[in-house]
Amino acid sequence: MKKGFLPICREDMRKSGIQQFDFVYVIGDAYVDHPSFGHAIISRVLESRGYSVGIISQPNYKNPESITIYGAPRLGFLVTAGNMDSMVNHYSVSKKRREKDAFTPGGVMGKRPDHATIVYCNMIRRMYPKAPILIGGIEASLRRLAHYDYWSDQLKRSILLDSGADLLLYGMGERSIVEAAEALDSGLSIQDVTFIDGTAYVTRKKEDIYDALFLPSFSELVKDKKTYAESFYMQYCNTDPCSGKRLAEEYENGRFVVQNPPAKPLSQQEMDHVYALPYMRTYHPSYEAAGGVPAIEEVRFSLLSSRGCFGGCNFCALTFHQGRIIQARSHESILNEAEQMVWEEDFKGYIHDVGGPTANFRSPACSGQLSRGACPKRQCLFPEPCKNLKIDHSDYLSLLRKLRKLPKVKKVFIRSGIRFDYLMYDKDQTFLRELCEHHVSGQLKVAPEHISDEVLSKMGKPKASVYRRFAKAYQDMNQQLGKKQYLVPYLMSSHPGSTLKEAIKLAEYLRDLGYMPQQVQDFYPTPSTLSTCMYYTGLDPRTMKPVYTAKNPHEKAMQRALIQYRNPKNYALVEEALIKAKRTDLIGYDKTCLIRPRKGQKPPSAPTASKPKKKKTIRNIHKKKV
Numbered sequence: 001m002k003k004g005f006l007p008i009c010r011e012d013m014r015k016s017g018i019q020q021f022d023f024v025y026v027i028g029d030a031y032v033d034h035p036s037f038g039h040a041i042i043s044r045v046l047e048s049r050g051y052s053v054g055i056i057s058q059p060n061y062k063n064p065e066s067i068t069i070y071g072a073p074r075l076g077f078l079v080t081a082g083n084m085d086s087m088v089n090h091y092s093v094s095k096k097r098r099e100k101d102a103f104t105p106g107g108v109m110g111k112r113p114d115h116a117t118i119v120y121c122n123m124i125r126r127m128y129p130k131a132p133i134l135i136g137g138i139e140a141s142l143r144r145l146a147h148y149d150y151w152s153d154q155l156k157r158s159i160l161l162d163s164g165a166d167l168l169l170y171g172m173g174e175r176s177i178v179e180a181a182e183a184l185d186s187g188l189s190i191q192d193v194t195f196i197d198g199t200a201y202v203t204r205k206k207e208d209i210y211d212a213l214f215l216p217s218f219s220e221l222v223k224d225k226k227t228y229a230e231s232f233y234m235q236y237c238n239t240d241p242c243s244g245k246r247l248a249e250e251y252e253n254g255r256f257v258v259q260n261p262p263a264k265p266l267s268q269q270e271m272d273h274v275y276a277l278p279y280m281r282t283y284h285p286s287y288e289a290a291g292g293v294p295a296i297e298e299v300r301f302s303l304l305s306s307r308g309c310f311g312g313c314n315f316c317a318l319t320f321h322q323g324r325i326i327q328a329r330s331h332e333s334i335l336n337e338a339e340q341m342v343w344e345e346d347f348k349g350y351i352h353d354v355g356g357p358t359a360n361f362r363s364p365a366c367s368g369q370l371s372r373g374a375c376p377k378r379q380c381l382f383p384e385p386c387k388n389l390k391i392d393h394s395d396y397l398s399l400l401r402k403l404r405k406l407p408k409v410k411k412v413f414i415r416s417g418i419r420f421d422y423l424m425y426d427k428d429q430t431f432l433r434e435l436c437e438h439h440v441s442g443q444l445k446v447a448p449e450h451i452s453d454e455v456l457s458k459m460g461k462p463k464a465s466v467y468r469r470f471a472k473a474y475q476d477m478n479q480q481l482g483k484k485q486y487l488v489p490y491l492m493s494s495h496p497g498s499t500l501k502e503a504i505k506l507a508e509y510l511r512d513l514g515y516m517p518q519q520v521q522d523f524y525p526t527p528s529t530l531s532t533c534m535y536y537t538g539l540d541p542r543t544m545k546p547v548y549t550a551k552n553p554h555e556k557a558m559q560r561a562l563i564q565y566r567n568p569k570n571y572a573l574v575e576e577a578l579i580k581a582k583r584t585d586l587i588g589y590d591k592t593c594l595i596r597p598r599k600g601q602k603p604p605s606a607p608t609a610s611k612p613k614k615k616k617t618i619r620n621i622h623k624k625k626v
Contacts (some may be wrong), residue, residue: 003278008055010069021054024073026120028112029082029103031057033280036299037083038137044277045174051181061113064123072131075184077124080137081116087151093524105290121163132190136169141321142528144170144200145249146221148536150525157218158257160202166190168200175263198263203256209248217250225537232533233541239319242373265327272333303334306356310365311419312379314460314530318357324374328362331399342408355416362396365389382460385425393431414439420446420470421462436477440485447490451509458497493559494550495523496534500581503559516566565594
């Protein structure tokens with residue numbers, strides 16, 4: 001294959017000598033030919049199989065003509081909203097419009113529409129009524145069946161119906177896109193391409209849906225949140241490629257959305273092939289005048305070593321997208337990419353990251369996952385580590401050591417998530433030692449998320465005691481090495497299960513540490529997560545027990561303010577929260593108080609709720625300000 005960017009305009013098409021593309025790929029992002037971008041992988045995989053692909057990046061969604069620059073493709077249109085869900089890309093959790101879009105040249109906001117997948121498909125349908133349309137990417141993948149839409153605060157039907165697309169490819173689509181391309185190339189009608197794992201389609205022929213679990217109908221889901229919670233959990237239990245069943249969901253007018261079982265994970269050899277394709281590893285040069293594409297900076301000098309995550313955090317969509325089985329590249333593949341990277345003009349000697357969804361997962365959780373898949377109703381690390389869990393950092397350590405020895409490499413950092421509980425279960429401290437010695441840039445970012453076991457149980461995270469043990473071990477190891485390095489904990493407010501009581505408990509923990517986080521993530525209910533199901537239904541779908549959920553924007557603001565109680569801008573919210581929770585014992589001049597009384601006011605005469613016992617804490621492992 002000749003190295004170079006794929007065509008992005010009619011002139012490129014003419015120069016390439018192509019009369020008609022096999023596929024036209026409509027994407028909501030700028031065109032970045034780097035393996036961290038889904039559109040780059042899919043287009044390069046198709047190219048490696050002999051199919052031609054023309055890119056239409058961020059078409060003018062107000063003008064359907066912008067979708068016609070190449071004419072109709074021979075096999076079909078491919079559509080993706082981009083590397084991010086378009087609604088998450090556009091709006092903060094408070095539903096306020098973001099100011100910048102990192103996936104657009106110059107970071108300019110507004111170059112793609114809300115619900116971009118639907119809008120692009122409707123444009124194509126208007127201009128090419130009979131053209132096959134295949135949709136994929138994170139936006140389509142997580143909306144493949146009925147789902148809660150946070151931005152409209154209502155249950156929405158499958159994106160297949162609103163987009164009018166013919167086939168939805170969910171998850172990581174390398175296998176399914178090749179099978180779909182081969183089926184269409186053989187002459188099959190898109191309506192007959194109903195047999196590919198990792199896809200979903202619409203049919204009116206119930207008699208043709210075989211070996212499927214029938215979910216409650218959409219009309220039933222809209223009427224009863226409990227029914228939706230039960231239906232969602234059936235989906236959750238069928239996300240594994242080894243044990244997952246075909247699912248069918250009925251809609252109006254006798255239509256069914258059918259989700260085929262998940263695609264099988266890529267083998268190591270297949271993963272290596274995908275990442276060895278001739279990517280240009282940067283954005284298209286036509287974006288240079290606008291200042292380039294900001295998102296490339298996060299990944300340009302980083303290496304992806306694995307996919308999937310068996311961590312199973314309930315607020316994460318990875319279970320529905322990449323799955324729980326780890327797929328890893330070989331050392332040779334990663335080293336080959338690194339050896340190309342170090343000779344790039346702007347490389348300064350620092351590899352920014354070596355990891356994946358969870359950096360220190362490099363192999364399946366247990367040998368059973370290789371043949372039987374992940375357990376449908378059990379998690380590998382929560383609430384306690386499974387007795388069959390394989391805890392071993394030796395392969396990851398070996399890879400990091402090889403990367404450190406490469407010429408021109410000064411430092412290899414680990415910035416993607418470290419699963420600290422998995423690290424703590426490893427009796428061999430070699431990885432912890434080398435992590436502190438070689439791979440931390442003064443601060444290690446970890447995600448305890450909360451300190452209340454009640455909230456952590458709803459998150460699918462380990463108990464707070466595990467994080468405390470890790471913080472102590474991290475401190476001790478840095479002391480042994482003579483290093484002053486700190487932890488930067490990511491924390492989340494307003495997650496289902498968190499009342500003001502739990503939010504205050506977290507504030508007290510931060511008080512005892514002498515630490516005020518600069519970053520706090522308010523829980524964001526995105527499609528297809530267990531936590532979002534809890535948020536919408538008020539039920540834990542695993543147990544069907546009620547879960548308290550903060551939905552009122554003002555209460556959510558109070559919970560967030562408590563985590564940053566030292567910020568003067570948050571004073572009124574913190575005061576209101578403490579009064580409402582009957583914790584006025586935390587308003588005063590004592591060192592245990594969170595805030596002082598307003599000027600001219602006396603502190604409350606007596607606490608109205610008993611103070612929890614103070615626990616021993618570690619102060620000097622967290623920076624007071626980051």
